[in-house]
Amino acid sequence: xxxxxxxxxxxxxxxxxxxxxxxxxxxxxxxxxxxxxxxxxxxxxxxxxxxxxxxxxxxxxxxxxxxxxxxxxxxxxxxxxxxxxxxxxxxxxxxxxxxxxxxxxxxxxxxxxxxxxxxxxxxxxxxxxxxxxxxxxxxxxxxxxxxxxxxxxxxxxxxxxxxxxxxxxxxxxxxxxxxxxxxxxxxxxxxxxxxxxxxxxxxxxxxxxxxxxxxxxxxxxxxxxxxxxxxxxxxxxxxxxxxxxxxxxxxxxxxxxxxxxxxxxxxxxxxxxxxxxxxxxxxxxxxxxxxxxxxxxxxxxxxxxxxxxxxxxxxxxxxxxxxxxxxxxxxx
Numbered sequence: 001x002x003x004x005x006x007x008x009x010x011x012x013x014x015x016x017x018x019x020x021x022x023x024x025x026x027x028x029x030x031x032x033x034x035x036x037x038x039x040x041x042x043x044x045x046x047x048x049x050x051x052x053x054x055x056x057x058x059x060x061x062x063x064x065x066x067x068x069x070x071x072x073x074x075x076x077x078x079x080x081x082x083x084x085x086x087x088x089x090x091x092x093x094x095x096x097x098x099x100x101x102x103x104x105x106x107x108x109x110x111x112x113x114x115x116x117x118x119x120x121x122x123x124x125x126x127x128x129x130x131x132x133x134x135x136x137x138x139x140x141x142x143x144x145x146x147x148x149x150x151x152x153x154x155x156x157x158x159x160x161x162x163x164x165x166x167x168x169x170x171x172x173x174x175x176x177x178x179x180x181x182x183x184x185x186x187x188x189x190x191x192x193x194x195x196x197x198x199x200x201x202x203x204x205x206x207x208x209x210x211x212x213x214x215x216x217x218x219x220x221x222x223x224x225x226x227x228x229x230x231x232x233x234x235x236x237x238x239x240x241x242x243x244x245x246x247x248x249x250x251x252x253x254x255x256x257x258x259x260x261x262x263x264x265x266x267x268x269x270x271x272x273x274x275x276x277x278x279x280x281x282x283x284x285x286x287x288x289x290x291x292x293x294x295x296x297x298x299x300x301x302x303x304x305x306x307x308x309x310x311x312x313x314x315x316x317x318x319x320x321x322x323x324x325x326x327x328x329x330x331x332x
Contacts, residue, residue: 003092004297005042005319007126007226007261008102008175008197012045012065014267019068027072027079035097038294042088042097042319044126044196044261045069046104047119051133054107059115062108066101066122073099083125085327100326102126102173102196111136111157113164120168125330127165128173128196129158129181137161138181141207143232153180154188162188169331174198174218175228175261178207182214192222192325197261199228199245204235212252219253222328224321226261229287239290243303246317255313259322260300264293 011031018026035043053061073081080091082098091098101124109115130140137158139151154162162185165172172193174182185193195218201209210218210225218225227245231237234245249258266285290296301314309317 002315003041003088003319003323004039005044005259005322006040006297007044007194007224007259007322008104008228008263009043009045010048010104010263010265010268011043012069013048014270015072016065016068017268017270019071025072025075027076032076032078032097034294038297040097040294040297041092042082042100042322044100044102046102046126046128047108047124048104048131049107054133055110058107059110062103062119066119069099069101070122081123083123084330084332085323086332088323088326100125102128104128104176105131105133105135105140106137106161107131107135109136109161113157113160116161116164116168116170120170124170126171126173126194126196127161128176129154129161129185130176130178132176138184139178140176141178143208151178151180153178153184158184159188166191169329171325171329175226176208179211179214183217186217186221189221191329192224193218194223194322194325195225195261197226197228197230197263199233199242200248203241203245203248204233206233209233212248215249215252219257222325224257224259224325225249225253226259226322229262229264229291231286231288234288237286237288239288239296239299239303242288242291243300243307246304247307250313250317255316256321256324258317260297260318262287262291262297266293 015026047062049058073079080096082088088098130138132140132143138154173196175195175198199209201211234242304314
């Protein structure tokens with residue numbers, strides 16, 4: 001099989017938590033074996049700030065996540081931080097698993113656009129504009145209904161951010177954006193965009209999922225939508241119904257615009273305090289039944305083949321489509 005890409009992972013938070021507990025060589029002992037078991041060659045590792053760090057500690061937390069990750073890469077011969085398509089191919093040829101740094105919410109930037117270049121210099125190449133809250137750039141899609149004032153699209157800062165990020169060769173990620181913000185990004189974009197970890201709203205009516213019109217809009221930019229394994233975004237929450245989302249994405253967007261953004265995050269529970277756990281929705285971190293983690297990823301191409309997908313189409317979905325977008329957008 002061709003190179004397999006998972007376009008969204010919170011492994012940076014896991015690494016930081018384990019290192020704080022005294023563990024070392026987390027990539028080598030935990031993540032590379034898991035990825036090998038699942039046949040995953042490339043993973044986008046997202047910088048993420050939970051609400052406890054916002055707004056004052058967002059920048060520090062982000063830099064701590066990057067610093068810990070860079071230390072891990074230095075200590076792990078089988079891992080490579082990549083910033084280009086060619087870098088991924090070189091890593092694969094050398095038998096290494098590749099990681100691309102992303103950002104899940106631009107809270108670390110505050111309202112300072114100059115910091116975008118700093119994170120670019122650190123290796124960040126995928127830019128998710130929001131998580132589930134409002135920040136200086138835009139409004140996020142809420143996980144649960146909230147009492148709020150009128151929601152909006154991109155702010156003036158958000159518009160400048162989108163334009164600068166694309167000019168620099170960063171890949172814009174619209175997962176977690178609310179609908180007005182999504183359409184603002186589509187209108188402004190001059191390059192392919194992605195929804196790294198989003199499913200179909202027609203099949204599971206959560207605002208984190210995409211409407212058919214949004215799916216087509218991402219495809220029209222040349223971009224890719226990655227299916228998300230989180231149970232709350234799939235109804236009923238099992239692997240066959242997640243594959244139904246693949247079917248719908250392929251029907252609407254075409255086979256060249258579908259990928260994996262699995263968003264496994266069950267492991268983050270290990271680093272949650274009792275107080276944080278008490279405020280969480282039951283099952284919030286669970287994946288669909290039958291897809292519990294990296295070790296279950298090989299089930300996906302099997303199920304796709306059973307539904308009649310050709311080997312070359314399966315290769316595109318498992319990684320080829322995201323590789324194409326990386327080659328198009330990321331600058332050497």
